[in-house]
Amino acid sequence: xxxxxxxxxxxxxxxxxxxxxxxxxxxxxxxxxxxxxxxxxxxxxxxxxxxxxxxxxxxxxxxxxxxxxxxxxxxxxxxxxxxxxxxxxxxxxxxxxxxxxxxxxxxxxxxxxxxxxxxxxxxxxxxxxxxxxxxxxxxxxxxxxxxxxxxxxxxxxxxxxxxxxxxxxxxxxxxxxxxxxxxxxxxxxxxxxxxxxxxxxxxxxxxxxxxxxxxxxxxxxxxxxxxxxxxxxxxxxxxxxxxxxxxxxxxxxxx
Amino acid sequence: xxxxxxxxxxxxxxxxxxxxxxxxxxxxxxxxxxxxxxxxxxxxxxxxxxxxxxxxxxxxxxxxxxxxxxxxxxxxxxxxxxxxxxxxxxxxxxxxxxxxxxxxxxxxxxxxxxxxxxxxxxxxxxxxxxxxxxxxxxxxxxxxxxxxxxxxxxxxxxxxxxxxxxxxxxxxxxxxxxxxxxxxxxxxxxxxxxxxxxxxxxxxxxxxxxxxxxxxxxxxxxxxxxxxxxxxxxxxxxxxxxxxxxxxxxxxxxxxxxxxxxxxxxxxxxxxxxxxxxxxxxxxxxxxxxxxxxxxxxxxxxxxxxxxxxxxxxxxxxxxxxxxxxxxxxxxxxxxxxxxxxxxxxxxxxxxxxxxxxxxxxxxxxxxxxxxxxxxxxxxxxxxxxxxxxxxxxxxxxxxxxxxxxxx
Numbered sequence: 001x002x003x004x005x006x007x008x009x010x011x012x013x014x015x016x017x018x019x020x021x022x023x024x025x026x027x028x029x030x031x032x033x034x035x036x037x038x039x040x041x042x043x044x045x046x047x048x049x050x051x052x053x054x055x056x057x058x059x060x061x062x063x064x065x066x067x068x069x070x071x072x073x074x075x076x077x078x079x080x081x082x083x084x085x086x087x088x089x090x091x092x093x094x095x096x097x098x099x100x101x102x103x104x105x106x107x108x109x110x111x112x113x114x115x116x117x118x119x120x121x122x123x124x125x126x127x128x129x130x131x132x133x134x135x136x137x138x139x140x141x142x143x144x145x146x147x148x149x150x151x152x153x154x155x156x157x158x159x160x161x162x163x164x165x166x167x168x169x170x171x172x173x174x175x176x177x178x179x180x181x182x183x184x185x186x187x188x189x190x191x192x193x194x195x196x197x198x199x200x201x202x203x204x205x206x207x208x209x210x211x212x213x214x215x216x217x218x219x220x221x222x223x224x225x226x227x228x229x230x231x232x233x234x235x236x237x238x239x240x241x242x243x244x245x246x247x248x249x250x251x252x253x254x255x
Numbered sequence: 256x257x258x259x260x261x262x263x264x265x266x267x268x269x270x271x272x273x274x275x276x277x278x279x280x281x282x283x284x285x286x287x288x289x290x291x292x293x294x295x296x297x298x299x300x301x302x303x304x305x306x307x308x309x310x311x312x313x314x315x316x317x318x319x320x321x322x323x324x325x326x327x328x329x330x331x332x333x334x335x336x337x338x339x340x341x342x343x344x345x346x347x348x349x350x351x352x353x354x355x356x357x358x359x360x361x362x363x364x365x366x367x368x369x370x371x372x373x374x375x376x377x378x379x380x381x382x383x384x385x386x387x388x389x390x391x392x393x394x395x396x397x398x399x400x401x402x403x404x405x406x407x408x409x410x411x412x413x414x415x416x417x418x419x420x421x422x423x424x425x426x427x428x429x430x431x432x433x434x435x436x437x438x439x440x441x442x443x444x445x446x447x448x449x450x451x452x453x454x455x456x457x458x459x460x461x462x463x464x465x466x467x468x469x470x471x472x473x474x475x476x477x478x479x480x481x482x483x484x485x486x487x488x489x490x491x492x493x494x495x496x497x498x499x500x501x502x503x504x505x506x507x508x509x510x511x512x513x514x515x516x517x518x519x520x521x522x523x524x525x526x527x528x529x530x531x532x533x534x535x536x537x538x539x540x541x542x543x544x545x546x547x548x549x550x551x552x553x554x555x556x557x558x559x560x561x562x563x564x565x566x567x568x569x570x571x572x573x574x575x576x577x578x579x580x581x582x583x584x585x586x587x588x589x590x591x592x593x594x595x596x597x598x599x600x601x602x603x604x605x606x607x608x609x610x611x612x613x614x615x616x617x618x619x620x621x622x623x624x625x626x627x628x629x630x631x632x633x634x635x636x637x638x639x640x641x642x643x644x645x646x647x648x649x650x651x652x653x654x655x656x657x658x659x660x661x662x663x
Binding site for chain 2: 162
């Protein structure tokens with residue numbers, strides 16, 4: 001398995017896209033740090049990159065990569081290798097390279113300029129979102145054989161989690177605004193990894209004081225040990241569940 | 256005979272010294288004639304409660320320590336023309352029925368409380384029904400962690416014509432507390448790290464607050480039910496927390512707020528039920544909300560203020576707008592200035608749609624900073640639907656005002 005991962009990893013590096021992505025993150029992070037001297041504010045601006053750009057790049061890149069390496073996969077399947085091993089190797093290579101790009105692009109300037117523990121949380125959220133959206137990309141890829149269609153599905157996932165879901169959530173809040181919604185919304189938040197990462201980040205910043213009672217409630221829950229473990233657990237479920245489902249489809253799929 | 260008259264008209268000085276003939280402040284006060292001076296040499300004096308009922312000047316040399324042994328109030332003053340200067344008060348008793356204070360003043364006039372230090376006083380200076388007092392250059396500090404075990408630093412009730420200047424108050428419940436206090440000047444004080452409010456007043460008309468610093472207080476500054484307040488060149492800084500305000504104005508009328516700096520407060524100014532207040536030349540920077548202007552306010556005027564780096568510039572809770580916000584500088588203004596007169600050609604709307612939604616449905620705050628909210632805010636900027644139509648700056652300044660330069 002490690003050998004397959006290695007081959008795919010070299011293949012990814014050869015396309016240079018990952019290097020470009022790293023450079024983009026590096027440049028924008030350094031630019032943000034130079035524009036604003038307050039690391040707290042920079043983390044706030046970086047949050048947008050983490051919540052929007054990282055998922056989008058991850059999901060599109062992973063989908064395209066999957067289709068570009070279709071021939072390689074077919075070749076490997078001709079060998080006496082388990083389908084799961086090939087599939088998971090593909091995932092590992094893509095996920096690790098994207099995560100490394102993110103950590104290098106955002107983490108190194110952060111280390112240089114100093115962003116403290118909130119910066120660390122930001123890195124964690126970014127890595128987890130990268131993993132989640134790579135999983136979703138693989139799911140989109142195995143759902144259909146048509147590359148364009150798969151990219152469409154992948155983009156739909158991205159749209160759904162960063163925009164449509166929030167719209168629905170706003171509608172729920174609006175419709176049931178006469179009821180105490182804190183507990184309901186916190187479970188609804190758990191159904192969207194982007195929202196969950198955003199709330200975790202916001203509560204780490206002192207700007208959470210503006211979030212009033214709702215913010216205090218979330219802080220109480222997510223700040224407690226049980227809440228922290230639960231939120232990390234839910235994010236991990238978001239990584240594993242789509243991947244497991246995709247693997248199952250892949251292992252039975254007629255290529 | 257002549258000598259007797261002259262002799263008695265000059266004040267005597269009595270020296271109190273732990274190592275000398277007069278060891279007790281209490282006895283010195285009993286033996287003193289009105290108008291005498293009592294000098295207290297350095298040392299520690301634990302004499303419980305000391306009543307002062309005649310005009311005296313009490314001066315400490317090198318801060319002699321007056322200890323309340325965690326039980327007593329120290330000076331209880333009930334006399335006109337009293338001066339207390341250069342003393343150090345520590346460990347005042349804590350009580351829940353009586354407001355024990357390091358210096359309590361009742362029904363008196365012409366008082367000078369200067370250059371004293373207070374450590375762990377329950378109440379520091381507690382003055383009621385008195386007038387013509389000068390409270391200057393005192394330092395008050397308390398290290399208590401919970402609100403009910405500490406009183407206010409400088410507490411005035413039903414007083415008038417006082418001057419409170421250059422005091423430093425730290426760690427009390429309210430730094431400065433006024434109730435029914437009129438015609439008083441509060442200037443150059445620094446009220447910092449108090450558990451509740453840095454400054455708290457009610458029913459205290461026609462007072463002037465100048466050049467004070469209110470920093471890092473539990474709930475900032477709250478002022479209520481008052482007319483004729485003048486707030487000039489004060490700094491409200493880093494009053495940060497879910498229920499903390501740079502300045503909370505409730506039912507304040509006919510007042511002036513000028514040249515103040517509101518920096519890093521979760522809410523710079525929160526106002527409700529307030530009317531006819533002029534806000535000019537203030538600086539609002541890096542606040543969560545610069546101004547929360549409830550719809551119950553009317554005829555207030557924001558003119559020539561600088562708004563920069565605030566998360567929300569102005570928030571309100573209704574569509575009724577009876578206030579004016581003209582000729583301010585807004586760092587978020589995106590308009591243009593064709594005729595180069597430094598006034599933007601299109602109006603600026605300082606209320607973001609999202610702050611309106613949150614005001615109506617607090618739970619919606621959970622979508623804050625999401626892409627959806629960003630898009631909605633943009634759409635609203637283009638075609639205002641929810642935000643109050645009339646709350647806008649028709650003459651936004653293109654450049655920030657330079658108040659430092661204007662002041663010099």
